[in-house]
Amino acid sequence: MNVYDFDNTIYDGESVIDFFFFCLKKKPALAKLLPVVVSTWVKYKLCVVSLEELTVRAEKYACRFLREAGELRAGVREFWDTHERKIKPFYKNLQREDDLVLSASCDFLLDEICRRIGIKNCIASSIDTETGKINFICYHRNKVALFRQSYPDAVVDNFYTDSKNDLPMMRLARNAYLVKGNKITKMQLKEGAE
Numbered sequence: 001m002n003v004y005d006f007d008n009t010i011y012d013g014e015s016v017i018d019f020f021f022f023c024l025k026k027k028p029a030l031a032k033l034l035p036v037v038v039s040t041w042v043k044y045k046l047c048v049v050s051l052e053e054l055t056v057r058a059e060k061y062a063c064r065f066l067r068e069a070g071e072l073r074a075g076v077r078e079f080w081d082t083h084e085r086k087i088k089p090f091y092k093n094l095q096r097e098d099d100l101v102l103s104a105s106c107d108f109l110l111d112e113i114c115r116r117i118g119i120k121n122c123i124a125s126s127i128d129t130e131t132g133k134i135n136f137i138c139y140h141r142n143k144v145a146l147f148r149q150s151y152p153d154a155v156v157d158n159f160y161t162d163s164k165n166d167l168p169m170m171r172l173a174r175n176a177y178l179v180k181g182n183k184i185t186k187m188q189l190k191e192g193a194e
Contacts, residue, residue: 006103008162009179010091015105022079023069062132104139144168
């Protein structure tokens, strides 16, 4: 089984951030959420946010975002109509029937694009779109736990990511690859490194 992080791995960008700005164009009132969205994203990219802090921040603002963003399903479809082109070309060359996307991005956002590009297996952060309550966040060590919960006996042949946030999953895979832009580099992991 090949497992892929989504954002900046097979997708050129951060899908949640892109979706936020897509919604912001239609609903300018969402601008009041901009400082927290940007600060949380920066902390996430710098690997300086704990799972607990990420959960608290996401849950605090998800309800407001979902309430003000408008009709979510239609918005997600419209978003992918314009952003599907950002799926990196290398992915189609590697795609296999049993691929899995394992992402901190939201399931309500990724389910649509995975269906469109033929990925049948996806584990993503889960938010109740009615209440804004976080069911779980698929981040850091939690990715391994969620993966094992869904695929207890699966062997990860290759894991692709853009971030050292995914070191726990890298360690689980036979081969780990770091994706920067369109460049893919095989990782040599040191024992004990975290």
